[in-house]
Amino acid sequence: MQRSFFAKNPSVLVFLALLAIFTLVVTVLSEGFGMGFISTSFIKTLGKTLCLCLIAVAMDLIWGFTGILSLGHFAFFGLGGYMIGMWLMYERTRLIVVESLSQAEIPPTSAEVVDAIGNQIFGVVGSSEFPLVWAFADSLFLQLALVVLVPGILALVFGWLAFRSRVTGVYLSILTQAMTLALALYLFQNDSGLRGNNGLSGLQNLPGVTASQDQVSLWFLWASAFALGVGYMIAAWVVSGKFGSVIRGIRDNEARVRFLGYSVETYKLAVFTLTACLAAIAGALYYPQAGIINPAEIAPIASIYLAVWVAIGGRGRLYGAVIGAAFVSLLSTWFTGGQAPDISLGFYTIKWVDWWLVLLGLSFVLVTLFAPKGMGGLVDLWTDRRVPNRHGADLGPDDGALREKEASE
């Protein structure tokens, strides 16, 4: 019985192998490597997609396994992006400022340098002072720590308040959505200290790195693939043991778990915070590839998309979430990027840029109705996983004495 983690979870090994092969093939075909079959912008798209897969894994953990439909995980994703973005922007501006001030006859004092950086960064919102939240922006190490700490603490406080009051189901979903909306609205303000609706930009340029974007995009692809691999393993490990049993129990019957002696609120809080940290790491890798982050990224619609990906991919199985996120977001890029050919009906031309959302919404409804296991369910056809055929009839204690056939007569 003492088999290794991988022996018990062969799907993890398969997933990691596929991820490694994917990364290798893409690397070889990239412009940065010299083959040039895949453009640098598409490498970035693929790298970003891997980050979206990571947050989808987090979403699956919280929704598919624990049964909490959080519609706010993109808030954590965005916060992670902001945290790393602050350092990227500060450091890059500092290098430019130091470079330009070095032409002056008198060497600048450090206060002058900081003032000049502040002017550069906050000029667009009519300010030059560094707000308090930028206190650690000059330290890569501290900002990297904040990538996990800020969303983690937000999730901890929010989750503690929400779970302790036993808010569940759709009410919790609304609450998480309110949280992300409130955060987005706050960040939209110029005096929130994160440049309002301008957001942080120029994040694709790594300070002090002279390599071309062809190279940098590959680095981020690798980092994203690595993060996804590690995140996937953590998630698989968490759900494989008794902890997984307990959280699936919470999903299926919260009260029963409580009467077994497990503190349901603590478990929910642990999963909520862990997934928030995973989402934040995904965000911190995503936005340097996107190059820009602004509060619109945190808007509730993003988190709803996340739920749609996971639902289409298949809840309650980690690879389902990855498949859903990769498939839908790449398809979305294809349709909204104007690459999909228009369909002429004679009297009306279907432009996919306009109609893609309708198509997505329709497929979401269809998947929910007819294939609740999502695209991941297709894997079952392969592995022939048997599902208990319960005929859908829940025979209560009274009818239970009868067989289903008798009961229905």
Added chain:
Amino acid sequence: MSNLLEVSGVSVTFDGFRAINNLSFQIGSAELRAIIGPNGAGKTTFMDIVTGKTKPDEGRVLWGEKSVSLLKMNEAKIAQAGVGRKFQKPTVFEDQSVQENLLMALKKPRGWLAVLGYRANSEDLDKVAQLADEIGLKDALSRKSGELSHGQKQWLEIGMLLAQEPQLLLVDEPAAGMTLAEREHTTDILVEAAKTRAVVVVEHDMEFVRRLNCKVTVLHEGSVLAEGSLDHVTSNQDVIDVYLGR
């Protein structure tokens, strides 16, 4: 013999309806007790109060040798203190195997960090196998519990309860939906369990109660109507009027 559980003067009102009215109840540390009563007598509410699901408006619920109050504890804490509960409708985790269900119930640290690092050792698996044998599910260990028949689910839930090793077992209609042979087996399990711990059985079925052969408490409109042996309470005129006479 000191009392394991002592409920005294407890009352609960739901929207003006007095579900439990000045109820008092004691049980010793190794005792089997049946609670009977018509629908709405407050049997389930009584269990809700003991397990912490419902907070009473007044009264005391004292537990164990140290007489700690259960009213200040939440459901999980009460369960950890040693109160196990079986619901009327079998509630097992249908998506998970019989083994997973039993492992989850097994008496082990319940903190999230301890559970996260927990991996089943052979000792625990042996214990689970032994329990499964006791409840007649030895061959079904790796089956999903959703596949089990109704009676088997009832047993699995009893097995989970035993795995918790509680000092007090609250069992709500354990024999509902069971065949005669299954009922007899259930009786045996409960009588055996009551040798080392307190067991409270709520049941409608008089035949089943007779087979348990234990002290009976009759509830009516939220308070105790009669208490004693089954023959004693069934000859009580009040009991005949409110319950048996109908």
